[in-house]
Amino acid sequence: MLCVAVAIFATNVAVADVFQKGSLIEYNRQDVAGGKGTLYGQFAFKRDAALKDQAIKEIGWMTLQPGDSIGMHKHETNEDAYIIVSGEGTFKDNDGKEYAVKAGDVTIARKGQSHALTNTGKEPLVFLDVIAEQ
Amino acid sequence: MLCVAVAIFATNVAVADVFQKGSLIEYNRQDVAGGKGTLYGQFAFKRDAALKDQAIKEIGWMTLQPGDSIGMHKHETNEDAYIIVSGEGTFKDNDGKEYAVKAGDVTIARKGQSHALTNTGKEPLVFLDVIAEQ
Numbered sequence: 001m002l003c004v005a006v007a008i009f010a011t012n013v014a015v016a017d018v019f020q021k022g023s024l025i026e027y028n029r030q031d032v033a034g035g036k037g038t039l040y041g042q043f044a045f046k047r048d049a050a051l052k053d054q055a056i057k058e059i060g061w062m063t064l065q066p067g068d069s070i071g072m073h074k075h076e077t078n079e080d081a082y083i084i085v086s087g088e089g090t091f092k093d094n095d096g097k098e099y100a101v102k103a104g105d106v107t108i109a110r111k112g113q114s115h116a117l118t119n120t121g122k123e124p125l126v127f128l129d130v131i132a133e134q
Numbered sequence: 135m136l137c138v139a140v141a142i143f144a145t146n147v148a149v150a151d152v153f154q155k156g157s158l159i160e161y162n163r164q165d166v167a168g169g170k171g172t173l174y175g176q177f178a179f180k181r182d183a184a185l186k187d188q189a190i191k192e193i194g195w196m197t198l199q200p201g202d203s204i205g206m207h208k209h210e211t212n213e214d215a216y217i218i219v220s221g222e223g224t225f226k227d228n229d230g231k232e233y234a235v236k237a238g239d240v241t242i243a244r245k246g247q248s249h250a251l252t253n254t255g256k257e258p259l260v261f262l263d264v265i266a267e268q
Contacts, residue, residue, distance in 0.1 A: 107153070
């Protein structure tokens with residue numbers, strides 16, 4: 001019976017194509033990758049439920065409060081885009097170079113690259129997280 | 135000399151990982167997929183410059199003015215997420231079912247699926263477009 005239940009869940013994940021704001025999956029994490037504070041997440045779908053033949057594995061609305069951060073971490077098998085929607089932060093790229101980022105800026109860690117993000121402003125830093133894998 | 139110049143450009147596309155708002159590529163299209171009006175786009179990178187081993191092929195900030203639309207079209211080989219940032223619209227999914235969408239909503243057309251989007255509100259409909267392919 002457990003196998004049947006899991007199969008039904010996986011089918012739902014595969015076919016759903018509209019994820020309304022009120023139905024997003026809340027998933028918050030602490031001190032991500034050696035960073036500080038809480039990474040608040042509201043996900044349409046998460047990588048742990050993605051199917052092998054789906055390129056986009058995860059889409060989430062993320063928030064870091066002022067001073068909070070995601071530490072430097074490497075994407076071994078997938079790519080991760082952070083797209084800044086509001087607030088101000090510092091993005092660190094694969095070479096350790098720091099960039100001031102704000103609304104409208106797009107960043108990406110390709111396969112094998114590392115990145116980090118810190119809210120260096122006074123408002124919440126809101127960004128989209130999109131993970132894809134070939 | 136032309137070949138050398140092209141090679142340098144392709145390398146830049148491959149390694150860049152921060153795309154600041156002011157440097158995004160402006161690319162506007164008319165009556166997309168039988169839709170109406172102008173689809174305004176500001177792209178970090180576009181699918182025509184993506185490398186084969188990159189999963190995320192395109193990221194763009196898109197705007198449809200009130201009444202304007204992207205017509206129904208099929209994604210034969212890739213996936214396309216529309217993530218609503220502001221405004222109000224109607225999203226049509228692969229089965230032709232219509233959904234009212236607004237800020238925070240996430241939609242996706244998986245490989246082989248079709249979708250369409252219309253601005254049904256009074257403000258610009260701003261959304262992110264993310265295309266990925268395995």
